[in-house]
Amino acid sequence: MDKKLDVVVVGAGLAGLSAGRNLRTAGKTYAILEAHDRPGGKVFSEKIEGRTFEHGPQFVNRDMTEIVALAHETDQSLTRTTLAENAVFIDENRRVIDPLLAEIEERLTAAEIPENQSVKEFTRTQLKDPYLEKVANSLFSEEITNDSNEVSLAYLLEMSERYLSNKPENGFQVAGQLSNITDFLAELSGERVHYGDPVKQISGTEGDYTVQTEEAVYHTKAVIVAVPPTAAKRITYSDSLHEHFGEALSSFTDGAVIKYTWIYQEPFWHETETENGFKAVGGVVSVNQPGAAIADSSTEQDTESRLTTFIGGKTAKQYAEKSPEERFEIVLDSLVNAFGEPAKEYVTVKEAVWVNEPYYSGGYSDALRKDGLKDAAKILRNPYQGMVFAGTELAIGYPGFMEGAVRSGKAAVQELLGS
Incomplete structure (x- = not known):
C-alpha cells in the first residue's frame, strides 16, 4: 500500500476492533491486519442445531459497561446465569x-x-x-x-x-452470540480489515513506520499492536522498538x-x-x-x-x-x-x-512470569515513538476479560492520539 496511513492496527480481536472503531470516530486513516480468516480472536461463537456455543469467553456482569453497551448495540440482551x-x-x-x-x-x-x-x-x-x-x-x-x-x-x-x-x-451471559459483537465492530471498519495476512515485521520510527506482512507492505505514521504479548513477541521489530519493548514482551507467558x-x-x-x-x-x-x-x-x-x-x-x-x-x-x-x-x-x-495458538495465544490471556518485569503491562500500554500495545492483559480495568480488551483498544487510541 503506497499511501501512508495514520495508524496500522495489528490484530482484529476485541482490542484491535475497538481501536479501529475509535480511530474511525476520530477521522483517522487506518488498516487492521488480522492473521486469521475471521474477526474476534478468542471470541468465537458457533450455532449448531439452534444452540449457541461460545468456544471462548462467555460471562459478563452489568458493571462491564463497554461489552454490555456493545451487546445492546447489536440488539442483544443479557440473560442471567x-x-x-x-x-x-x-x-x-x-x-x-x-x-x-x-x-x-x-x-x-x-x-x-x-x-x-x-x-x-x-x-x-x-x-x-x-x-x-x-x-x-x-x-x-x-x-x-x-x-x-x-x-x-x-x-x-x-x-x-x-x-x-x-x-x-459469571452473573450474566449475552442472549445471542458474542460473535455478533465482533462482526459488528468489523463491519464498522469494513474494507479496512485485512484477513489471512500475518504481520511479520515492524520497522521505522515515529511518523514513518513500515509494517510488513506475508503478502503486503503498509506505510503508517503509528502502530497499535493489539495481540497478546506472547503473540506480539513473534513479530520482528526494529532495534529501537525491540530495545524499548522487548523485555516487557518477554515477561509474559502463554x-x-x-x-x-x-x-x-x-x-x-x-x-x-x-x-x-x-x-x-x-x-x-x-x-x-x-x-x-x-x-x-x-x-x-x-x-x-x-x-x-x-x-x-x-x-x-x-x-x-x-x-x-x-x-x-x-x-x-x-x-x-x-x-x-x-x-x-x-x-x-x-x-x-x-493451546499453542501462534496468533491468538493460548488460554484466556497471557500471564506475567514470576521473573518478569513488574511494570511490563505499563510499558506496553504507554506509547513510545508512535507505537503502543493493546489487549486484555494490559487493561487497567478488567484484565483477562472481554471488557478489558474493549477498554484497552479504546485507551490505546486515546493515548496514541494524545501523545
Missing part, C-alpha cells in the same frame, strides 16, 4: 470445599508478597496443608490458565485489584485452556450426593487434574441445562497432545466422578482447544 439457591462447590470426590475456598481467599488477601514469588510457592509456604494446597493450585491454574509455578503471585493479586466490580464475573460445553435435558447436579448429604452444586474444582474445573453455565433463557468444563495450564497442554477421543473420555470420566451416571446422558457436547 442461573445457579441453584445455596449451591456449593465440591471436588471430584464430592467433598464440599466452600470453607476451603474462603480460607484460600483469606490467606491470599493477608499474604506478604516476597520478590518474584510464584503462585505455587505461595500455596506451598502459606497454606501448609497438602489438600488445601492441591485445591488452591488447581483453582489458580484454571484461573490463570497457566502452570502456577511459572506465574507471579503479585500479578495474580494485581489482576484481582484491577477487576473493578464487587459483582461475580496460557492454555480447553473448554467443553455439555448440554443436558435436566440439571441433575442440583441434587448431588456429597459427603454432607444431597446438595445443589454450582461448581467443581479438581484436585487430581490441576487446572480443571466444572461450572454450571445454564441461563434463564435456556430450555436445556448446561455444564462447562474448563481445563487450564499444564494439564491443558498435556491433554492437547492426546487424541480428541482419548481427551474426551478423560473429561467425561471426571464429570461422572463428580456427578455420577447421569453425567453420561448428555444431549450434545462441543470442545474448543486454545
Whole structure:
C-alpha cells in the first residue's frame, strides 16, 4: 500500500476492533491486519442445531459497561446465569470445599508478597496443608490458565485489584452470540480489515513506520499492536522498538485452556450426593487434574441445562497432545466422578482447544512470569515513538476479560492520539 496511513492496527480481536472503531470516530486513516480468516480472536461463537456455543469467553456482569453497551448495540440482551439457591462447590470426590475456598481467599488477601514469588510457592509456604494446597493450585491454574509455578503471585493479586466490580464475573451471559459483537465492530471498519495476512515485521520510527506482512507492505505514521504479548513477541521489530519493548514482551507467558460445553435435558447436579448429604452444586474444582474445573453455565433463557468444563495450564497442554477421543473420555470420566451416571446422558457436547495458538495465544490471556518485569503491562500500554500495545492483559480495568480488551483498544487510541 503506497499511501501512508495514520495508524496500522495489528490484530482484529476485541482490542484491535475497538481501536479501529475509535480511530474511525476520530477521522483517522487506518488498516487492521488480522492473521486469521475471521474477526474476534478468542471470541468465537458457533450455532449448531439452534444452540449457541461460545468456544471462548462467555460471562459478563452489568458493571462491564463497554461489552454490555456493545451487546445492546447489536440488539442483544443479557440473560442471567442461573445457579441453584445455596449451591456449593465440591471436588471430584464430592467433598464440599466452600470453607476451603474462603480460607484460600483469606490467606491470599493477608499474604506478604516476597520478590518474584510464584503462585505455587505461595500455596506451598502459606497454606501448609497438602489438600488445601492441591485445591488452591488447581483453582489458580484454571484461573490463570497457566502452570502456577511459572506465574507471579503479585500479578495474580494485581489482576484481582484491577477487576473493578464487587459483582461475580459469571452473573450474566449475552442472549445471542458474542460473535455478533465482533462482526459488528468489523463491519464498522469494513474494507479496512485485512484477513489471512500475518504481520511479520515492524520497522521505522515515529511518523514513518513500515509494517510488513506475508503478502503486503503498509506505510503508517503509528502502530497499535493489539495481540497478546506472547503473540506480539513473534513479530520482528526494529532495534529501537525491540530495545524499548522487548523485555516487557518477554515477561509474559502463554496460557492454555480447553473448554467443553455439555448440554443436558435436566440439571441433575442440583441434587448431588456429597459427603454432607444431597446438595445443589454450582461448581467443581479438581484436585487430581490441576487446572480443571466444572461450572454450571445454564441461563434463564435456556430450555436445556448446561455444564462447562474448563481445563487450564499444564494439564491443558498435556491433554492437547492426546487424541480428541482419548481427551474426551478423560473429561467425561471426571464429570461422572463428580456427578455420577447421569453425567453420561448428555444431549450434545462441543470442545474448543486454545493451546499453542501462534496468533491468538493460548488460554484466556497471557500471564506475567514470576521473573518478569513488574511494570511490563505499563510499558506496553504507554506509547513510545508512535507505537503502543493493546489487549486484555494490559487493561487497567478488567484484565483477562472481554471488557478489558474493549477498554484497552479504546485507551490505546486515546493515548496514541494524545501523545
